Amino acid sequence: xxxxxxxxxxxxxxxxxxxxxxxxxxxxxPIDIDLQTGPTQxxxxxxxxxxxxxxxxxxxxxxGYFDASQPPPALGATVIVADEDSVIHEFIDLKNNxxxxxxxxPGEVFAKIGKKYLLGIRYEGQEYISISQMNPVPAIDSLVFxxxxxxxxxxxxxxxxxxxxxxxxNRTDYYWIRSYQNGKRLDGTQNIVVSYxxxxxxxxxxxxxxxxxxxxxxxNPDSLYNMNDSVKxxxxxxxxxxxxxxxxxxxxxxxxxxxxxxxxxxxxxxVNRNANGPKAVGFFGVSAxxxxxxxxxxxxxxxxxx
Numbered sequence: 001x002x003x004x005x006x007x008x009x010x011x012x013x014x015x016x017x018x019x020x021x022x023x024x025x026x027x028x029x030p031i032d033i034d035l036q037t038g039p040t041q042x043x044x045x046x047x048x049x050x051x052x053x054x055x056x057x058x059x060x061x062x063x064g065y066f067d068a069s070q071p072p073p074a075l076g077a078t079v080i081v082a083d084e085d086s087v088i089h090e091f092i093d094l095k096n097n098x099x100x101x102x103x104x105x106p107g108e109v110f111a112k113i114g115k116k117y118l119l120g121i122r123y124e125g126q127e128y129i130s131i132s133q134m135n136p137v138p139a140i141d142s143l144v145f146x147x148x149x150x151x152x153x154x155x156x157x158x159x160x161x162x163x164x165x166x167x168x169x170n171r172t173d174y175y176w177i178r179s180y181q182n183g184k185r186l187d188g189t190q191n192i193v194v195s196y197x198x199x200x201x202x203x204x205x206x207x208x209x210x211x212x213x214x215x216x217x218x219x220n221p222d223s224l225y226n227m228n229d230s231v232k233x234x235x236x237x238x239x240x241x242x243x244x245x246x247x248x249x250x251x252x253x254x255x256x257x258x259x260x261x262x263x264x265x266x267x268x269x270x271v272n273r274n275a276n277g278p279k280a281v282g283f284f285g286v287s288a289x290x291x292x293x294x295x296x297x298x299x300x301x302x303x304x305x306x
Contacts, residue, residue, distance in 0.1 A: 039278060040061045040062055040063075040278075041061070041062045041278060041279055041280055041281050042059065042061065042062075042074055042121070042123055042124075042126075042128065042270075042278070042280040042281070042282075043059070043060045043061065043062050043071060043074070043280070043281050043282045044057070044058075044059060044119075044121070044128070044130070044268075044270045044280055044281070044282035044283065044284055045057070045058040045059075045060075045282055045283070046058070046119060046130075046282075046283070046284040046285070047236075047284075047285050047286075047287060048081065048110055048111055048117065048132075048285070048286045048287070049110070049111065049236065049286070049287050049288070049289045050109055050110065050111045050112065050113065050134065050287075050288045050289065051109075051289050052104070052109060053104070054101050054102060054103045054104065055089075055091075055101070055102045055104075055110050056091075056099050056100065056101050056102075057079055057081075057091050057099075057100045057119070057284075058098055058099050058100070059073065059074035059077055059079070059098050059100060059121070059123070060072065060073055060074055060098055061073075061074050062281060072098075073096075073097050073098025073099075074098055074123060075093065075096060075098060076123070076124075077093070077100065077121055077122065077123040078120075078121070078122040078123075079091040079092075079093075079100040079119075079120070079121050080119075080120045081102070081117055081118065081119050081120070082117070082118045082120065083111075083112075083115050083116070083117050083118075084115055084116045084117075085115075089102045089110065090102065111134050111286050111288075112134065113134050113135065113136050113288050114133075114134065114135075114136075115133070115134055116131060116132070116133045116134075117131070117132055117133070117134070117286050118130070118131050119131075119132075119270070119284045121270075126272055126273075126274060126277050126278060127272070127273045127274070128270050128271065128272050128273070128280050129270075129271055129273060130269050130270045130271065130283075130284040131269075132239055132242070132269070132284055132285045132286045133239055133286065134237065134286040134287065134288055135173065135174075135237040135238070135239065135287075135288065136168060136173075136237060136288055137168075137175070137235055137236065137237040137287070137288040137289060137290050138165045138166055138167065138168055138235065138290065139165065139290050140163050140164070140165045140233060140235060140290050140291065140292040141164045141165060141166070142163070142164045142292070143161060143162070143163045143164075143231065143233055143292045143293075143294045143300070144161070144162055144164075144300055144301070144302045145159040145160065145161050145162075145225065145231075145296050145300055145301050145302065146159065146160050146162070146301070146302050146303070146304055147159055147160075147301065147304060148160045148224065148304065149224075150222060150223055150224050157224075158223060158224025158225055158226060159224055159225045159226070159227070159229075159296050159301065160217060160220055160224055160225075161179075161217070161219050161220055161225055161231055161233075162213070162216045162217050162219075163211075163216055163219060163233045163292065164210065164211070164216065165198070165210075165211050165216075165235060165290070166198070166208070166209065166210050166211070167197045167198035167206060167207060167208055167209055167210075167211065168208070169207060169208030170207065170208065171207070172196075172197060172207070172240075173196075173197055173198075173237065174194065174195070174196060174237070174238045174239065174240055174242065174243040175194065175195040175196075175198070175235050175236065175237060175238065176192075176193070176194050176195075176235075176236040176238050176242070176243075176246065176287070177193040177194070177195065177215065177218060177219065177233070177234070177235055177236075178193070178233070178234045178236070179218075179219035179220075179231070179232065179233050179234070180230075180231070180232040180233075180234075181221055181225060181229055181230070181231060182229055182230050183230065183232075186219070186221050192246050192249065192250040192253075193215070193218045193219075194238070194243055194246045194247065195211065195215050196243065197209075198210065198211035198212060198215060199211070199212045199215065200212075200214075200215075201243075201247070219231075219233050225296050226296065227296050227297070228295060228296060228297065229295065229296045230293060230294075230295055231293065231294060231295070231296065232291060232292070232293040233291065233292055233293075234289055234290070234291040235289065235290050235291070236287035236288070236289050237287050237288045237289075238285055238287055239285065241267075241269055242269075242283065242285045244267075245266060245267060245268075245269070245283050248266045248267065249266050252266055265281070266281070268280060268281050268282055268283060269283055269284060269285075270282060270283070270284055
């Protein structure tokens with residue numbers, strides 16, 4: 001009698017299995033989905049500080065969600081910033097690349113603590129405005145290093161940085177912290193560090209106290225610092241709306257994984273004076289800044305903590 005079984009399967013079972021596989025593979029035809037691209041919007045990246053030197057406001061145009069190319073610059077705009085005393089500073093696109101720059105005269109500083117500033121942009125027949133205020137910022141008292149490992153299982157060692165600053169007392173303050181390793185900024189869009197009274201948002205009453213340690217040590221790269229590295233830390237004062245803008249921006253940038261929430265627009269403080277005109281995205285802010293730069297060298301290295 002002929003054996004109609006192969007590896008425990010009957011011939012009929014193998015035929016049915018083959019038809020099933022054929023049916024599955026026949027469903028691999030590509031399906032083109034026509035995703036409508038939304039209207040192009042003006043994107044504003046403008047942060048003005050009280051530090052000496054030129055100040056820049058970057059204007060670009062938004063692109064499609066799946067467009068991986070660099071956003072094109074918004075050219076031909078008129079950009080001014082005026083303070084509450086009606087002093088007007090004009091920003092010029094010197095290189096025709098969308099970077100609108102104000103260049104100070106010798107000894108001139110742009111902004112002053114406590115004053116409000118109005119951004120005005122005229123672009124493609126539309127007028128956009130935004131208002132921000134410069135708040136005070138505490139000094140960075142010191143920046144030190146301790147030897148350690150990037151993780152408990154690592155073999156190599158490096159140096160973990162920690163800065164010390166004290167929150168300004170008797171007021172609610174918001175801060176933005178940035179760090180640099182050998183002149184290269186570390187805290188890009190993937191790691192935005194902001195603080196509420198030197199702590200996290202509403203985690204405790206830390207008014208007037210030393211910044212909490214997770215904030216003080218938030219300035220480290222994943223691999224830590226090396227001996228003789230140059231390390232710079234900046235603390236900027238920001239407004240409450242800038243604080244929440246950064247929080248939501250960080251959420252959207254790092255929004256991934258199985259339980260990711262649907263993408264959402266990050267609020268902007270740039271408004272079109274024509275309520276029915278095209279909207280803008282991005283943010284305008286003014287900040288007082290404090291900074292400290294030190295090298296990883298023996299004079300700045302402290303003993304390991306138990």
